[in-house]
Amino acid sequence: MEPDQKTRLPAQRPAAPEPASPRAVIECSGLTKAFGRKIALDAVNLSVPEGSIFGFLGPNGAGKTTLLRIMTGLSRATSGGLRILGMDVGAEAPQVRREVGYLPDVPAFYDWMTASQTLELAGRLCGLKGKLLADRVQELLGFMRLKGNNQAIGKYSRGMRQRLGVAQALINAPRLLLLDEPTSALDPGGRRELLEFIGGLRGQTTVFFSTHILSDVERVCDSVAILDKGKVLSQSSMDELRSRHGQQTIAVEVSTGAERLAQAIAGRKWTISVRPGPRGEILARVSDVAAAQHEIPALVSEQGTGLVRLESAEISLEDIFLELVGEPVP
Numbered sequence: 127m128e129p130d131q132k133t134r135l136p137a138q139r140p141a142a143p144e145p146a147s148p149r150a151v152i153e154c155s156g157l158t159k160a161f162g163r164k165i166a167l168d169a170v171n172l173s174v175p176e177g178s179i180f181g182f183l184g185p186n187g188a189g190k191t192t193l194l195r196i197m198t199g200l201s202r203a204t205s206g207g208l209r210i211l212g213m214d215v216g217a218e219a220p221q222v223r224r225e226v227g228y229l230p231d232v233p234a235f236y237d238w239m240t241a242s243q244t245l246e247l248a249g250r251l252c253g254l255k256g257k258l259l260a261d262r263v264q265e266l267l268g269f270m271r272l273k274g275n276n277q278a279i280g281k282y283s284r285g286m287r288q289r290l291g292v293a294q295a296l297i298n299a300p301r302l303l304l305l306d307e308p309t310s311a312l313d314p315g316g317r318r319e320l321l322e323f324i325g326g327l328r329g330q331t332t333v334f335f336s337t338h339i340l341s342d343v344e345r346v347c348d349s350v351a352i353l354d355k356g357k358v359l360s361q362s363s364m365d366e367l368r369s370r371h372g373q374q375t376i377a378v379e380v381s382t383g384a385e386r387l388a389q390a391i392a393g394r395k396w397t398i399s400v401r402p403g404p405r406g407e408i409l410a411r412v413s414d415v416a417a418a419q420h421e422i423p424a425l426v427s428e429q430g431t432g433l434v435r436l437e438s439a440e441i442s443l444e445d446i447f448l449e450l451v452g453e454p455v456p
């Protein structure tokens with residue numbers, strides 16, 4: 127499938143008329159989960175716009191699975207509020223479950239069943255039957271490229287299992303699809319394929335997926351929240367995130383003596399952080415861009431070196447993650 131090709135998800139519910147601004151499909155307010163003294167989620171506020179592909183990015187142990195389990199009703203929050211599709215998850219759990227599809231981090235199947243038997247069983251458990259169920263199963267098998275495959279699931283590759291897991295999560299034509307680390311066990315080919323399927327759902331079903339893989343978020347998400355140690359450090363559209371951080375990062379390239387210049391820049395009052403860039407340039411995060419642009423040429427001259435480049439930096443999600451979380455990508 128071409129990356130920008132739209133996945134035609136079969137038998138989706140008719141889309142509601144477009145509101146002026148997308149409404150929030152998931153709204154967490156002050157959501158906290160404690161396991162004894164361990165605070166797994168710490169006053170999480172989150173707002174996921176309808177129709178988005180939302181990346182929930184965080185290192186191992188950040189609290190991603192904990193939040194997804196609360197969203198699906200498998201676990202209860204210690205305090206705080208959670209509304210999904212306008213419904214209170216605690217008080218209206220059965221209604222919420224009818225509208226939500228969920229792929230756990232390790233999907234479990236009966237390994238002796240085929241894909242079509244698995245989807246039929248999942249559909250029946252959701253109350254589908256007859257021609258509606260049969261058509262839906264065939265459509266999803268086609269959609270996930272598992273049609274005509276009569277192998278037992280026990281013989282499936284991990285990529286096929288994940289695709290079947292997504293098909294199973296879509297059986298009830300959910301308005302919200304929750305995916306827990308859907309690509310983490312896949313090789314690059316399987317990952318690309320699954321991300322293309324997820325990207326194809328854009329605008330039809332809101333997709334909320336947790337991951338620790340930055341490139342997955344860059345590839346397919348239009349919005350992202352960064353979670354670390356149970357706290358949401360940032361939440362915005364990808365464009366906002368890049369422009370917010372990019373506008374305040376300056377790249378400086380000099381002919382010699384980059385290390386000494388980096389130390390000099392690090393000592394200025396407008397400097398937040400300094401680190402080396404991938405091409406040997408200095409990347410400085412600054413609080414006052416105008417002051418930095420004014421003073422850096424003088425610092426270069428004091429160091430007796432030559433200025434090759436001074437400009438706003440193109441900033442990657444990896445740089446932003448490093449800056450917010452304070453540690454490299456896991």
Ligand SMILES: Nc1ncnc2c1ncn2[C@@H]1O[C@H](COP(=O)(O)OP(=O)(O)OP(=O)(O)O)[C@@H](O)[C@H]1O
Nearest residue numbers: 161164166184185186187188189190191192193338
């Ligand atoms: N049932 C539990 N009892 C005690 N602590 C738990 C329990 N479940 C999760 N935790 C702790 O809560 C924190 C968040 O765990 P969680 O599994 O939600 O993180 P995660 O972001 O999904 O990590 P990973 O990417 O490794 O799956 C971790 O410190 C974990 O050890």
